[in-house]
Amino acid sequence: MDAGVTSQCPHGAMPPPRPMPHPRQDLSRSFRDAAAPGSAIDTGAAFWRLGTFLPAAVGTALLLWGFLSWFASGGTTWAEGLLTVLIGVGFFWIALTFATVLAGAAAMLRHTAPEAGPVRTLDVALLVPVHEEAPWDVMGNAAAMLERLAAAPGAHRYALYILSDTRNADRALQEEAAYAALRARMPQAALWYRRRVENTDRKVGNLAQWVAEWGGGHDAMLVLDADSLMSAQAIRALSDALGRDPAAGLIQSFPQLIGARTLFARSQQFANAIYGVALAEGLARWTGREGNYWGHNAIIRTQAFAASAGLPHVRSFRGGRDSLILSHDFVEAGLLRRAGWSVRFLPRLRGSYEETPPTLIDHVLRDRRWCRGNLQHLGLLGTRGFHALSRFHLFHGAVGYLLSPLWFLLLTLWAVIGVSEERSVINYFSPSNPTMPNWPEMSPVSHVWLMVTMYALLLAPKLVGASVLIASGTKLSHLGGGRRFAGSLLLEIAVSIAYAPILMVQQTLAVLSALTGRRPDWTPQSRAGGAQGWRTLIRFHCFETVLGAVLLTGMATGYVSLWLVPIMGSLLLAAPLSRLSAVPMTGTMATPQEVRSPLVAKRAARWREELRAQVTVTPAE
Secondary structure (H helix, E strand, O other): OOOOOOOOOOEEEOOOOOOOOOOEOOOOOOOOOOOOOOOOOOHHHHHHHHHHHHHHHHHHHHHHHHHHHHHHHHOOOHHHHHHHHHHHHHHHHHHHHHHHHHHHHHHHOOOOOOOOOOOOOOEEEEEEEEOOOOHHHHHHHHHHHHHHHHHOOOOOEEEEEEEEOOOOHHHHHHHHHHHHHHHHHOOOOOEEEEEOOOOOOHHHHHHHHHHHHHHHHOOEEEEOOOOOEEOHHHHHHHHHHHHHOOOEEEEEEOOEEOOOOEHHHHHHHHHHHHOHHHHHHHHHHHHOOEOOOOOOOEEEEHHHHHHHOEOOOEEOOOOOOEEOOOOHHHHHHHHHHHOOOEEEEEOOOOOEEEOOOOOHHHHHHHHHHHHHHHHHHHHHOOOOOOOHHHHHHHHHHHHHHHHHHHHHHHHHHHHHHOOOHHHOHHHHHOOOOOOOOOOOOOOHHHHHHHHHHHHHHHHHHHHHHHHHHHHOOOOHHHHOOHHHHHHHHHHHHHHHHHHHHHHHHHHHHHHHHHHOOOOOOOOOOOOOOOOOOHHHHHHHOHHHHHHHHHHHHHHHHOOOOHHHHHHHHHHHOHHHHHHHHOOEOOOOOOOHHHHOOOHHHHHHHHHHHHHHHHOOOOOOO
16 A cells, blocks of 8 residues: 555544555556556547547638738738737637537437446445535535435445545534434445545545555445535446446546526536537547546546556656645546546536536636646656547646636737727837837727637637537427526626636636745635625735726727727726626526426435534534
């Protein structure tokens, strides 16, 4: 056992240990798991990759040709060439997303036969790692899943483990009280709980300890988040898929968002349910057996994970001492594929759910942690033995954050050159400097073309995703009716346009913070939400507000293009918009999961209420 954790369990109740080796991997050497059966070349996935990446590359090339032709009217300078490259980089990733949505739309309109074949019976552990969470919510979700599994037992065997890293003494007492209350009400359930003495290596170490000490007793582990919820049908479907495919090391489901109440959360939930389906379908098609892992709502072959995916500490990309791999999921998927196991994504599997941060600030705080972890992946691209697509997943995750400073830079350039030559900020400071780039003057037609292009790129995937969802069989009645759905679609588009500039600036700040080495706190995610005070909002969004005021001043004096008014307004009003994000908006932007609420969600809500009423704990001494 080489997991860097202790096997002691003074807090909780666990079955007898069933240890198994879980060595940390050497990223400088290739590794092949002798137990991996390997998999044949997926020609279908190769076809989908060509059909996705080629249109994105061709579209980017055409855009670059257009810009170079525009710049060439007065002779292309190095600065114009650099600007063209930046535009091309940013456009390619947007075009790739759109091409993925189109591929998903095509796949959704095709009939796909369900998988068939013998299914091996599995002993599956449902793992719920928690850290400073509301225990009645965690235990309530666990109770609902166990209850539904018991109501219709199948061939597979299930046990659920609550793996706590909670440090707050009062919260720990509440966890133990909630577990005791649940055990008393479900005495026959295979339900276990333990709290670690030291939360070494955070979530990675939490799961590593379980694998090293109890993993030998289970064929598979279905990893959940504290807010995850899955129907019995979804759990059994994932188990069947793994039992049917001996080459699969990990199978990821498509978690759909539920339980949103605020404006911001409901817009995220609506986008996930309406547009995300086609995107997920397209992603599954071109990733094939080289898919990715999102850290939860996925089933993993325990032996494969133990032998192949033990995470070492790595050197920080800024140098210095070794550190924990923060966004572990992408790397674990890459290690499994490196060892010869396939990693699959099943977007059509229904009944997999999670929650989303309730407010803009909560979303940003979570995004900062994710940003640091994804940028850390740039230092892991050279890992020996990784499949090319595994490297692409790592790179794509980092680029998702690096695009924000890139677009910020491009919008800044647009702001300072997007006025007439006489009023240009650049020419104002250096009107006759021969070393200054000869920026082309932007006519009103050019402005209109750029604005139409920007909003078309934003809206096209949404409209395609919504259209194909209905065309593929989703009834309008499951979306609240045609008129209500159209209104929800327009509202979500308006919300996304309003918050996009704020998120761009916040992600830019997150990238700068990560690159300068600022250490983020490992704070628990806020799930209940609630409106922040004005002082907090203004302090949190002061940079966006100042930036918006600068743009407004530039527009008033004629030095900044008026075509940036929508962006200026969003930034200037960042604090009020953030306040608005926390306003309850139930009834708007309905999703199929809300119009026809799944039974497991109803039962989880009931269990949460009852357990919360039962758990009363005196503060710890």
